[in-house]
Amino acid sequence: MRVLLIEDDIRLQETLSSHLRGAGYAVDVSADGIEGLYLGEEFPVDLAIIDLGLPELPGLEVIRKLRSRGKDFPILVLTARSEWQDKVAGLEAGADDYLTKPFHMEELMARINALLRRAGGHAQPRVDLGPISIDLTGQRVYRDGEEIELTTYEYKVLNYLVMHPDEVVTKTDLSEHIYEEDADRDSNVIEVFVGRLRRKLDPDSTLNPIETLRGRGYRLARLLAP
Amino acid sequence: MHAFSLRKRLLLVATLVLVIALGLVGFALNAANYRGAVSALQTRMESYVYLVLAAMEVDDNGGMEVDGEFSDPRLTQPASGVYVQVLGAEGGWSSASSLGQQWPDLPRKDPGQMSFLEPAAEMHAFTLQYGVGWQLADGSVEPFTVTVLVDESEIRQQTSAFRLGLWRSLIAAGAILVIAQVVIFFFGFRPLRRVAHDVALVESGEAARLEGHYPMELEPLARNVNRLLETEKSNQTRIRNALDSLAHSLKTPLAVIQAGLPLHGGEAEASMQSAVNEISRLIATRLERAGSTARRTLGEPVEVQPQVQRILDSLQKVYSQKMIEAGLILEERLKFYGEQRDLLELTGNLLDNAFKYGKSHVRIAGGAVEPGASRPGLWLRVEDDGPGIDEAQWERLSQRGSRGDEQVEGHGLGLAIVMELVTAYGGEVSIGHSEMGGAMISVKIPSS
Numbered sequence: 001m002r003v004l005l006i007e008d009d010i011r012l013q014e015t016l017s018s019h020l021r022g023a024g025y026a027v028d029v030s031a032d033g034i035e036g037l038y039l040g041e042e043f044p045v046d047l048a049i050i051d052l053g054l055p056e057l058p059g060l061e062v063i064r065k066l067r068s069r070g071k072d073f074p075i076l077v078l079t080a081r082s083e084w085q086d087k088v089a090g091l092e093a094g095a096d097d098y099l100t101k102p103f104h105m106e107e108l109m110a111r112i113n114a115l116l117r118r119a120g121g122h123a124q125p126r127v128d129l130g131p132i133s134i135d136l137t138g139q140r141v142y143r144d145g146e147e148i149e150l151t152t153y154e155y156k157v158l159n160y161l162v163m164h165p166d167e168v169v170t171k172t173d174l175s176e177h178i179y180e181e182d183a184d185r186d187s188n189v190i191e192v193f194v195g196r197l198r199r200k201l202d203p204d205s206t207l208n209p210i211e212t213l214r215g216r217g218y219r220l221a222r223l224l225a226p
Numbered sequence: 227m228h229a230f231s232l233r234k235r236l237l238l239v240a241t242l243v244l245v246i247a248l249g250l251v252g253f254a255l256n257a258a259n260y261r262g263a264v265s266a267l268q269t270r271m272e273s274y275v276y277l278v279l280a281a282m283e284v285d286d287n288g289g290m291e292v293d294g295e296f297s298d299p300r301l302t303q304p305a306s307g308v309y310v311q312v313l314g315a316e317g318g319w320s321s322a323s324s325l326g327q328q329w330p331d332l333p334r335k336d337p338g339q340m341s342f343l344e345p346a347a348e349m350h351a352f353t354l355q356y357g358v359g360w361q362l363a364d365g366s367v368e369p370f371t372v373t374v375l376v377d378e379s380e381i382r383q384q385t386s387a388f389r390l391g392l393w394r395s396l397i398a399a400g401a402i403l404v405i406a407q408v409v410i411f412f413f414g415f416r417p418l419r420r421v422a423h424d425v426a427l428v429e430s431g432e433a434a435r436l437e438g439h440y441p442m443e444l445e446p447l448a449r450n451v452n453r454l455l456e457t458e459k460s461n462q463t464r465i466r467n468a469l470d471s472l473a474h475s476l477k478t479p480l481a482v483i484q485a486g487l488p489l490h491g492g493e494a495e496a497s498m499q500s501a502v503n504e505i506s507r508l509i510a511t512r513l514e515r516a517g518s519t520a521r522r523t524l525g526e527p528v529e530v531q532p533q534v535q536r537i538l539d540s541l542q543k544v545y546s547q548k549m550i551e552a553g554l555i556l557e558e559r560l561k562f563y564g565e566q567r568d569l570l571e572l573t574g575n576l577l578d579n580a581f582k583y584g585k586s587h588v589r590i591a592g593g594a595v596e597p598g599a600s601r602p603g604l605w606l607r608v609e610d611d612g613p614g615i616d617e618a619q620w621e622r623l624s625q626r627g628s629r630g631d632e633q634v635e636g637h638g639l640g641l642a643i644v645m646e647l648v649t650a651y652g653g654e655v656s657i658g659h660s661e662m663g664g665a666m667i668s669v670k671i672p673s674s
Contacts, residue, residue: 009478015485053474080477082510084537084574085567091540098544101481102506105488118547 001116001159002026002177004048006036006062007078008055016049019105024139024152024159025112026180033057040066044176045073046163047116049108052079052090060093067094074115078103113137120163127162129209129220132201134162141201148200153178157193158201161210161220170217194218232418233411240407248396259388263381264352268342271354271374274301278310278321278372284360288368292319307377309351314360314370324375334371345378352376417441421448428455473513480505511642527561528569530592530604537574538590545581552577553589560592563601563674564651572647575640576608576667584610587662599673603653606669609660620657644669 003025007013010031017027028043030036033054040048040062048066052059063075077090077098087098096118097111117125117136125137133142139155141148150158156178161169171187194210201209211219230238278301281293292312300306302322309324313334320329330349335341335357343353354374359367417440427433428451435455436448484502487495531554538552562569573590580588588610595603641655644667648655653671660666 009482011482012478012485015482019485080474080481082477082514083567084570087574088536088540088570091543092536096543101477102484102502103481105485108485114547 001046001156001163002028002044002180003112004036004039004043004045004050005029006031006033006039006048006054006059007051008032008053009051016105016108019109020112023109024156026178028180031055033059033062037062037065040071041069044173045071046177047073047112047119048075049078049112050075050095052077052081052086060089063090063093063095074119076108076111076115078108110137116163121165122162129162130207132207132209134158136162143201150197150200153193154197154200157190158197161218165220166222168213168217168219173217233415236411237404237407241404244400244403244407248400252392252396255392256385256389259392260381260385263384263388264344267352267376267381268354271342271352271376272356274298274308274310274374275354275356275372277301278312279358282312282319282370284314284362284368284370286363288314288316288360288362290314290317290319290360290370294322296321307380309375311373311375312370313373314368329373330375332371332373334369337367337369350378352378352381417444425451469513473509476505476509476513480509507639507642510639511646527563527601528566530560530562530569531556533562533566533569534573534577534590534592537570537577540574541577541581548581548584549586550581550584551587552581553587555589555591557593560594560604561602562604562671564671568647568651572644572669573606573608575644576606576669579640579665579667580608580610580612583612584664585612587611589660589662595670596673601674603671603673604669605671607666609662609666610664611660611662612664614659614664615657641667 001024003020005013005017005020005027007016007029008031013029013031017029020027028039028045030039034056036048036050036054037057039045050059050062054062059077059079063077066075074097075095077087077095078101079086079090079098080101081087082100087100090098096115099108099111113125113136122136125135127134127136131144134140135142136159139159141150141155141158157174160174160177164173171190174190174193175187194212198208198210201207207221209221211221213219277296277298278292281296282290283293284290290312294302296302298308300308300323301310304323304325305327306323309321309327309329311320311324311329312318320327330353332353332355335355337357337359339355339357341353341355343349343355345351352375354376356372356374358370358372360370361367420438421436421440421444424433424436424438428435435452438448440448480502484499487499487502534554534556538554542550542552577588577590580590588608590606590608592604592606595605641657645655648669648671651671652674653669656668656670658666658668
């Protein structure tokens, strides 16, 4: 999942981005509204965290412009302004949630998680795919109650597929959403991750949880609970 | 102590001046009248002298006699108040009116000499003495002194009648002038009273500045008051902005500190966390509220329903996964006589708690307090079907600036802000149980 962070305080920006990366997100950062807006428009962002008090272009404007240009990824407003007047203005401009400074990192992570889940159509933090269940908050995957050990990138691939159910996800989509802009991408690596993920989730090849649509991409299979 | 009112002060001074002036006029007129009366009397007394001299006969030896048949009865009637005496070397004559009168011992006058004396301590009469020389047949001159006495009552009656009339008319004039003053001051001070009334309107918040047209003399006052109001307003805005920006700029570094603290750290982290919480709470409840005047705004009241709807829409977005059903029961056309941001803050905090703790239902009701008042108050009641607030906590939450539930910024912070705000508007907050099962917070803001 790719997160855009627009925050002008460099210390906070660094703390947040390192936490986000640690939690497995690809993070793009910007310290001003104009650059942030550009990143939001041009990059395949899954979620944006936007500070309202930004130089160049106020956060509210960034949100309005993103929404008016059809960007519908969830936006979390990060603001020092704790008055409801400001919160309401942020939400009315098109944000989906707000967090006032100062905040707990855990709180921020929980909100991001919840927003991504909601965007993926999952109301609950637990997603069940037949015998496979995914705990989106704890980033853990189980099969028949047994935890399956996944590497960070394997989990990222699975998470992205879970967040885009009933959609065909291309290798480009995957590499764009799990890697940051400056990372060295190779679509073959995605194939390797998907292959390993399949083996871990479905060692005896009975479920086929990830379908391959030749020449188009991957799709999460609709697996019903047993 | 109240300073003497301007009107009373002017009235008192003007009345005093009036009394003194009218008194002086009275004395002057009285004196002039007296002088006139005395001078008329003197002339009359002289005519008595000539009357007596005309009736006087002197023989060759200087002996004299007066034919006492005068046409003026005052010379013949005893105790008439007019007495004439002629004294010569060889005897004298006195008028019939002086019968039984004691003649004072007066010096004689040489021929041609005349004296006029007004009544004195010993002498209760006007005295006119006239010295004449009567030429005898042998050519010698015989001196005579004619003395006329007129009782002082003669003049006193006359002048006291005048004085009475004079004072009566002066008092009448004075009374008319005092009444005129009262009327003049009443109308003259009307603009001042209007200024006072207008200033009171500004003070109570019903007007932003002195708007009326005032008399030329009061224009500078009105102008300066307006200038003062503007300065005050801009100072207030400046302070408000400074506090506001201070509050907000403190939060980002605070966020940096907090972001570096793990939620379940050791003792050192926990104490740092509590310090960060304390600072955040102070910023939210004190610093951010310090800038807002919470004074009733002079402008238009805020329609409550659309603002509450904005909050509900926002919260539905934020808590969308909870699928909360929110009920909104407001009196029609309910208005809040205050600032919109305060109304949003009030309903936002109350409803946020309700959404946060409620399971599936939230309800907000509201109405006017004293709907007849010119600027009625407002009551609001927010309920949810959550776990509610237990009574032990009510007490703690009701305390100003209570810490509440620190970890989730629970009811505590939101309620603390609500209390701060409601108190600033002179209202009250009460906490109770809702029939829906959860908490019920009621807010009442009185009319102004």
